Amino acid sequence: MIELAAIPSPTQGVWQLGFIPIRAYALCILTGIVVAVWVGERRYRARGGRAGTVIDISAWAVPFGVIGGRLYHVISSPQAYFGAGGRPLEAFAIWRGGLGIWGAIALGGIGAWIGCRRAGVLLPPLADAVAPGIALAQAIGRWGNWFNNELYGDRTGLPWGLTIHQWDENTGRAVTDAAGHPVVIGTFQPTFLYESLWDLGTAGVLIWADRRFRMGHGRVFALYVVVYTLGRGWIEDLRIDPANHFLGLRLNEWTSLLVFLGGLTFLILSARRHPGRETDLLRHPTPSPAAGTPVDGAPHDAEADSDRAAEAASPGGRDGPDGRTETAAPGVGARTAEGRPDDP
Helix, strand or coil, rough: CCCCCEECCEEEEEEEECCEEHHHEEEEEHHHHHHHHHHHEEEEEHHCCCCHHHHHHHHHHHHHHHHHHHHHHHHHHHHHHCCCCCCHHCCCCCHHHHCHHHHHHHHHHHHHHHHHHHHCCCCHHHHHHHHHHHHHHHHHHHHHHCCCCCEEEEECCEEECCCCCCEEEECCEECCCCCCCCCCCEEECCCHHHHHHHHHHHHHHHHHHHHHHCCCHHHHHHHHHHHHHHHHHHHHEECCCCEEECCCHHHHHHHHCCCCCCCCHHHHHHHHHHHHHHCCCCCCCCCCCHHCCCCCCCCHHHHHHHHHHHHHHHCCCCCCCCEEEEEEEEECECCCCCEEEECC
16 A cells, blocks of 8 residues: 555556657657757847847757667667667657756757857757756756656655555556556665756756856856765665676766866856856857948848048048038047037
């Protein structure tokens, strides 16, 4: 029986809509992606970015991120796919769970870089804009693990312990006994919930720090890396699901430690070398209109450029339509002989 002082887990994670399986894990991941793009778009526009930029770049970042997340999972836990009795084709079954965040960030970052180059914008300010959204996406995505009855720690008698069922991955349902009741294997530490709450807190810290210190040049994203890995380290240590170990630690613990050190180093060096926030989001800033460069796609007018050059070279200003010379009053703008402001 399910213990009263415990968090229940679902007994079903897949529903059939005709012949189409609707998987809770996939829905959680997709919802997280939508939230991340929405938050990133709003933050990027608030920094002066063009509307739709984050949406356009996500078309590159998201597919790369999904592939990278799956690759990291398969490479870091290959036994289930390529070990004794493994099933290699299952390596492609993303819908059953198994996405590594660091593979998603690494390959997703490459996709974002490609998208930024195509859009003509800088990657660091865009990364700063989307960082809180990524943390929120992780917080939402972890609930997919709850639906799958996975990612938990040791047995516990704590009031917030998590009830886990014996699970059939092929059907996406809990195994039932002869009486048709879901089989419960015990109550465990809800590490999925710990990480989800930590991710929510991380998003809050990033938004607060960005507003308080006006961070730029990729430092919001670096802070995300630092704060997230601090939590992932101790949460990973609680988990008891199968994982490869190196020198007594799970592989993901080593990854979190190395990524934490890299993020902290970048945060410190960037603050020293590039204090403040960047003022331009474009890879090739638009030249000033005074240089004769068209603005917003306006056609180039060579004759107008020649007139402006002649005006700049004239020591006394330029001749007005009645032959009288127009002069410019300092700090006021061009005025005619009668003192009437020139048309802008």
